[in-house]
Amino acid sequence: QSALTQPPSASGSPGQSVTIPCTGTSSDVGGYNYVSWYQQHPGKAPKLIIYEVSKRPSGVPDRFSGSKSGNTASLTVSGLQGDDEADYYCSSYVGINNYVFGTGTTVTVL
Amino acid sequence: EVQLVESGGGLVQPGGSLRLSCAASGFTFSYYGMYWVRQATGKGLEWVSGITNAGDTYYQGSVKGRFTISRENAQNSLVLQMNSLRAEDTAVYYCARGGIAAFDHWGQGALVTVSS
Numbered sequence: 567q568s569a570l571t572q573p574p575s576a577s578g579s580p581g582q583s584v585t586i587p588c589t590g591t592s593s594d595v596g597g598y599n600y601v602s603w604y605q606q607h608p609g610k611a612p613k614l615i616i617y618e619v620s621k622r623p624s625g626v627p628d629r630f631s632g633s634k635s636g637n638t639a640s641l642t643v644s645g646l647q648g649d650d651e652a653d654y655y656c657s658s659y660v661g662i663n664n665y666v667f668g669t670g671t672t673v674t675v676l
Numbered sequence: 677e678v679q680l681v682e683s684g685g686g687l688v689q690p691g692g693s694l695r696l697s698c699a700a701s702g703f704t705f706s707y708y709g710m711y712w713v714r715q716a717t718g719k720g721l722e723w724v725s726g727i728t729n730a731g732d733t734y735y736q737g738s739v740k741g742r743f744t745i746s747r748e749n750a751q752n753s754l755v756l757q758m759n760s761l762r763a764e765d766t767a768v769y770y771c772a773r774g775g776i777a778a779f780d781h782w783g784q785g786a787l788v789t790v791s792s
Contacts, residue, residue, distance in 0.1 A: 567737075569720065600777030604721070611770060611785055612713075612721065617778035655721050659777045663709075663734040665723040 570595065570656055570668035577674040578646045586671045588639045588656035594666055596637035600659035603632055603641045607652045616641060643673065651675045678702040678781040680771045685786030692761050696786055698754040698771030706749040709774030712756050714767035715785075722767075725756065726774065739765075761790045 571589040578584040588595065588603075595601055603616035614623055616632040619639060629644045639658070643650050656668035684696040698710070712724040725745040726734045733745050744757040754771055769786050772779035 598777070602778035604779070606721075611782040612779070613782070614775065614778055614780050617776055617780070621776075623775075623780060657721075657723075657778070663726055663728065663732070664736070665711075665726075665777075667713075667721040667723060670720040 567594070567660055567664065567666045570658060570666055572654075572656060572668040572671045574669070575672045575674065577676055578643075579676045580646055580648065582646050583642055583644045584646060584673060585640050585642045586654055586656075586673070588641070588658075588668045590637050590639075590658055590666070592637060594637075594658040594660045595634065595639050595656075597661075598659045599634070601632065601634055601639040602657045603630075604655045604657065605650075605652050606655065612655065646675050648675050678773065680773065680781060680783035682769065682771050682783045682786035685769065685788050687789045687791065688761055689792050690761060690763060690790055692790070693757070693759045694761060694788060696756040696758065696769055696771075696788070698756075698783055700752045700754065700771075700773070703773070705747075705752040710745075710747060710754045711772045711774055711779055712745065712754075713770045713772055713779065713782075714765075714788075715770070716764075716767040719767075724769070727754070758788070761788075763790050766790045 604612035606612040620632040711726040742760045771783040773781040
């Protein structure tokens with residue numbers, strides 16, 4: 567199973583929005599509504615911020631939103647803040663209790 | 677509060693074995709699927725293995741036949757037995773709780789280094 571494709575980097579100024587695409591195939595992203603997103607600060611464990619394409623766990627600000635169209639899922643971070651500077655990974659269920667992650671995107675707040 | 681604490685990481689020679697443990701607390705362990713996810717230094721996340729609450733096990737292709745995941749519900753414990761280790765298995769290994777087709781809580785990670 568190949569990793570999902572994400573751009574290596576994305577950036578925006580404070581208050582702006584940034585959108586991170588996550589491209590897979592009909593066997594993963596396109597085949598299931600089970601895309602999740604994780605935020606990882608340097609030296610820390612990942613944190614779940616979106617599950618089932620667009621749902622937010624309790625405590626995650628509504629500045630984080632997810633969507634999907636065909637084989638591409640997207641994470642949008644609105645109203646960028648300094649603490650949003652981190653690595654972001656998408657993940658998709660691929661069947662038979664297997665999962666695949668994206669290649670990761672480093673978000674820089676300018 | 678959900679807590680996951682990994683232990684057992686360290687340095688091992690190629691071809692050697694290592695056993696990782698994950699101590700869970702703050703939730704009813706037996707209700708949840710549990711997973712191992714790894715991350716090589718400076719690299720992305722990689723799903724390694726999972727075990728359902730019923731005990732069914734699943735593995736990523738490169739570790740199948742070498743790694744064994746298990747759980748002891750009475751001890752609230754998850755284990756990853758790693759045999760025939762290779763240099764490319766070097767990574768931080770995270771224990772994660774299964775949510776709705778997602779990993780909703782993570783441990784702090786255990787570093788495994790395979791080197792002679």
